[in-house]
Amino acid sequence: MTRYQPTEFSVTVRAADARTLRVAVRGDLDYDTSDDFALAMYDTLHAHAEEHGPTLRDLHLDWAELNAFDSSGLSALLGLRRRAHSAGISLHLDRRPEFLVRMLQVTGIADHLTQPANRGVPSSSPAIGEGESAPMS
């Protein structure tokens, strides 16, 4: 009660069907939790694929209860985008708090993160952004 205590970090599946997955991210996504985030998203996507097969098209991340976000969080998000796109899944960043909007604006990668995934060529290559068009002029 005395000092600022970070809200417990959590990743929760809000809703899921074959094509769409909605996930809420709560607390601080930062240096200390970015690995947890990556693992949790990996597990979530894996579980979805187990249940439905490779049908997922849209991954919605709800940020309404995000408390803080730093460059490690951004790094984790870039990693997620890479994995999602290689499976033909598009990212959607919903209900962004002001600081997240600012972070994405300053770093210039909002469009890159939410670019629709290319369904035609499901690539399994881990190379970053391979086969993508330049996201910004």
Added chain:
Amino acid sequence: MRDGCRTTIFFRAAERWWGAQCVPPLVIPSPGTSERPRGGDIGTAWSDAPCPAVLVDSGGSVVEANDAARALFGRHTADGSAQSGLPHWLAEAHRRLGTAGLPAHVVSGAVAHRTFQAHPSPGEGGNVVWWLVEDTALRSAEQALRSERERTALLADISGALLSSLNVDRCTEVTARMAADHLADAALIVTPAQGRRHSLTHAQADRAVTQTTAHIDAGSVPGLAEALQGFPPVPTRWIDPEDLPDWVVPPGFDRPIGSVIVTPLPGHGVPAGVLILLRSSTQRAFTDGEEIFARLFAARAGAALSAARLYAEQASITATLLQELLPPRLERVHGVEYAGAFRASQDHERVGGDFYDVHPGADPSKETVVVLGDVAGKGLEAAVLTGKIRTVLQALLPLSGDHHQVLGLLNDALLHSRHTRFATLVLASARRRSGQVELRLTSAGHLPPLIIRADGRVEEADTGGMLVGALPRIAVRSTDVVLAPGETCLLYTDGITEARGGPLGDQLYGEARLQEALRECARMPARAVVERVQMIAAQWLGEGRHDDLATLAITNPVGGHGALRIVDGHEDRRRRREER
């Protein structure tokens, strides 16, 4: 020691017996010719009593002695005895008892190399029975316990003192000091050779410890060369003082040397050195117990010394590696002030994921290139990546006229490296022209620099772009800014604006507060601006956790270009270097 109950009963019985029979004075007979007093059972009890007892009259003469006393005093040599045949200490105690009329005190002393406590029981007519209870074994046990305790306490002290410091010189000094104070008259520590020279640390009582390095022949002291090897362990050696070379004897030690021992200081796999203990011939030689103690001491000292040596080596390696990663010291270059400040996220660290550099132009007509940036992550790992980025940027300096090109090439370099981490940064090119400082600023995914105008307005530089190292191609937008005298361009990392704290504990510091604070920084020197911002951030944070905090100010000084270079000629050196 309190009288035991049994003694008291015995004493009562004897007193009655003395009262009844007036025993004539007797000279203590020689052992074996015991003449037992008559008087039935009580007399037998007295004479057969296991502890020596003597009846002494008021004049100090022995009236009667039992068998045990006769046997004991018969063995006592005459020179330790008063005329009465009693040992001096007992005769003296008896006299004091008679004259002062003091309450009966237990006294103790030695008889025939054994120690006794003598308990007086005053009887009639100034007669006193002295019961002698032997405590030789107890005393020697107590003595042994005491010295053992002293040694244990000393070892604990020594360990505490030795393990406190991780400085090799200090550890060596403390070891020598303690050895000279507790083990010998003088002590010398010889450390394994550094190159061809050994370090010699001399200590003796009441003198300062001296440390010198010298070229010595280890073979000149028997056992020294082996002990310096450290392994296999060699036993402590006793040496003939005649064989000692001069350098073993501490400077100013003028007494003849009586005994010497050489003990290795065992390290953790590496030899820590050798301890040589010297005693002057006026002191007794080392006992076996002391030698064992010296070895215990050496074991602790050796462990502490090798820990200190390991720490020093590690610290020196770390310092060498960190040197390249530490933020540089900044100063005025070609009439433009630069000042930077960095605070790592962890107080015990000196480096992190924030970085900055200033690359001075070859001459005042050339641009000075400034970079400030941030990679994801913290601590050494992040710092290593910043080191790579700084190196790449340095290599790209010849292209710095075109920020887009530099950032594009940096992006390629990071993309194709094994790391998949990215960086955000601001590039600035600065040049002073006719009293103005012209800046070209380009942000690659980084917070835009803030311009503090001389009138206190704070503007955000109109530059933006994408972070480097994550996407195959990046786009950036540069801007030109002119600083009039007293104006500053502040580059900073988001550790400042994302500092969480304040009086309510959980608020983000934020860009608005920073801009508000910077309004007060118009016409301030660059150094003052960065310190002010760092201080505000530190106060906002209190003791809360935080990210790396970096700030860099580029200032057109109020004093104008005439302003002097006052800091240590660094700039000259740099210029010379670049001219070469």
Added chain:
Amino acid sequence: MAESLGSAAPEGLADRLWAAVIGRDESTAVRTVCAAADSGVDEETLLLDVVAVVQHRVGVEWAAGRISVAEEHAASAITDRVVAALAHRHAAAAGPGSRGRVTVACADGEWHALPARLLAEVLTRRGWSVDFLGARTPTPHLIADVHRTNPAAVLLSASIPTHLPAAHKAVTAVQSLGIPVMVGGAAFGPGGRYARLIQADAWAPDARTAADRLAEGLTAPQSSRRHQVDDLPHLADQEYTFVKNSRTVLVRQCLAVLDERGPDMGTHSPARRERTAEDLAHLVDFLAAALYVDDDALFTTFVAWTADVLTARRVPARGLVHGLSILAEQLHDFPRALAFLGTAAEALPVTSVPPGPGITV
């Protein structure tokens, strides 16, 4: 080093430096002092009787509301450059110190580096090799440096009493290595009373005394003595720990009370509210420091000084009285804290200041 012609600073030199510093004229400031050094004025005199005097005046002027915090920073930056210029002159003229090695540092959190810097310069001129670690030295850095350099002594500076716990930590840590620590600076109280309390090996009221005292030699502490620290038995009541750890809760509660009592109590605009919160936080910080050393005078002095600062800015000090009483309501279970708050409130002058533009706590 130039031959010294005398130990007195030339008439008016401090005034001239003051004018240059406050006019943000760095080059004139540096030139003024260097010219005096060139003409033979003793450098120690310049440092302690000119530069330090000017810096002291900067603090006084700020407290009196005649210069802003930013101007204070600007002035400090310039005096720092003046000291650097003198250091540069000296370094060019003198060789390495012959007297031994010492470390000079500021306690963790302490931003006022100039007193320590001046001390470092004085010691350098007296023949010591000085490792100057600068402002706010984290204790781990200090200890690592001490391990590396094995100094004869560490000299630790602190100006603000809220850094006393950090200074105490640094002092015991260095002493546990068997190295003596001398402390100095306003934080250690009148006559250095808190220096004795935290069992520093020595205390000096100023740089000259520190240098003299150091020359006499300090007795190394027995390292084992400092492995267990029980300097402050009064901490057993946990009041310090509670107040320190409850800082933000206390501030929030006080703000809530102010909100209840009406919009005129210093919380009517977000900016005003944040100032009020900061003022309350400062009160809590100094109360905690006073509890740490168990001296109500520490808190009373701070409150009186704050009252002066507020008065100089035409802010009525009754806001301060009000803040003290609200804080006391929150701390009713803490007898030491309550007593300190009471003593401080009584010491405030009950002057009726004309209503200013706002009320701060």
